[in-house]
Amino acid sequence: MKIDHITLRHLRMQLKSPFETSFGRIQSRDCILIEAQASGLTGYGECVADRDPGYSYETTQTAWHILKAFLIPAILHQEVEDVADLQRRLAFVRGHPMAKAGLEMAFWDLMGKARRLSLQQLLGGVRQKVEVGVSVGLQESPDALVRTVEGYLSQGYSRIKIKIKPGRDVGDASAVRQAFPHIRLQVDANSAYTLETAGSLYPLDGLNMLLIEQPLDEDDLWDHSRLQKRFKTPLCLDESILSARHARQALEMGACRVINIKAGRVGGLSQAVAIHNLCQAQGIPVWCGGMLETGVGRASNLALASLPGFTLPGDVSASDRYYVEDITQERFVLNADSTIDVPDKPGLGVTIDMVALERATQGKLLLAHL
Numbered sequence: 001m002k003i004d005h006i007t008l009r010h011l012r013m014q015l016k017s018p019f020e021t022s023f024g025r026i027q028s029r030d031c032i033l034i035e036a037q038a039s040g041l042t043g044y045g046e047c048v049a050d051r052d053p054g055y056s057y058e059t060t061q062t063a064w065h066i067l068k069a070f071l072i073p074a075i076l077h078q079e080v081e082d083v084a085d086l087q088r089r090l091a092f093v094r095g096h097p098m099a100k101a102g103l104e105m106a107f108w109d110l111m112g113k114a115r116r117l118s119l120q121q122l123l124g125g126v127r128q129k130v131e132v133g134v135s136v137g138l139q140e141s142p143d144a145l146v147r148t149v150e151g152y153l154s155q156g157y158s159r160i161k162i163k164i165k166p167g168r169d170v171g172d173a174s175a176v177r178q179a180f181p182h183i184r185l186q187v188d189a190n191s192a193y194t195l196e197t198a199g200s201l202y203p204l205d206g207l208n209m210l211l212i213e214q215p216l217d218e219d220d221l222w223d224h225s226r227l228q229k230r231f232k233t234p235l236c237l238d239e240s241i242l243s244a245r246h247a248r249q250a251l252e253m254g255a256c257r258v259i260n261i262k263a264g265r266v267g268g269l270s271q272a273v274a275i276h277n278l279c280q281a282q283g284i285p286v287w288c289g290g291m292l293e294t295g296v297g298r299a300s301n302l303a304l305a306s307l308p309g310f311t312l313p314g315d316v317s318a319s320d321r322y323y324v325e326d327i328t329q330e331r332f333v334l335n336a337d338s339t340i341d342v343p344d345k346p347g348l349g350v351t352i353d354m355v356a357l358e359r360a361t362q363g364k365l366l367l368a369h370l
């Protein structure tokens, strides 16, 4: 596969309602759409780095720079054999996993289209539909949160994740648990605690949570292992796991009992599959996390979540939960059993709505020559 040219687009996507986490509140989401052309085929990839460095150090602007100055020149007009070959050519760039993952996604889409295989088939997915939940941002008050959760439950979501931060943790979780005693419920702190302040979370252990996601710093596997010993509830790591090696070390240390897999965070779908395989061999449950993707990234997440080891519902909600106007013609809808169908057309299996894409585009760059 030889890529002839690549177009980068900086997109700004308007959310239907603000999304608030322990690291901030957003009303719109930035990302980069990577459009790669190879012998008449077009592949799309979504780079999930956001405008601000709150979830990760990467931003839309750093990813744009790394793609333009380093990653794309390393592969443009080259005969790239497969995904492993692509990653070898990108390995000289330290870090910047989201930039790499976006480019890898475009390459998977091209490969699927060239071989007439869906991404699910390329990755080894086994399910036609995957179980999903919804990630609910911080709300005005515990009462408002209960009403928001009620809305999602009535739409058919059977697993709820709520965002927490110091001062808005046990109270919020208790309110939801009291209102809905039997739902599958989990919390995500996005690194808002330290070993010292995490003591305020102990009452969560009595609320029958599925898991507690990323309470401590991303670079703090050791303290997560100390904290896990104090909880019966499984800790789940998101930000801390950047590779299969991290996953192995976290499990050896007892830093978590569940892993949230996001292809963007770990440098691409190939590394995401490697983490899945490692966890599956050890009987560790994994689930597919989300980064408020457009329809492009959503298609990728659904294919990934269809691998056999993804035994917990993913943060891969229906399209109508996110954007005023999405950039794919396909709309992912929630089935009555809290599942979403996995795309089965070649590659990602999505078509771009060019009018919506143009409206979302803030800037555009064509890279055709070295």
Ligand code: OSB
Residues within 6 Å of the ligand: 055, 134, 135, 188, 190, 238, 289, 290, 291, 292, 293, 315, 316, 317
């Ligand atoms: O920590 O899982 C997270 C969104 C942006 C950044 C980080 C996270 C999230 C979510 C949203 O929880 C999941 C989704 O895409 O619905």
Ligand code: MG
Residues within 6 Å of the ligand: 188, 190, 213, 214, 238, 239, 260, 289
């Ligand atoms: Mg998370």
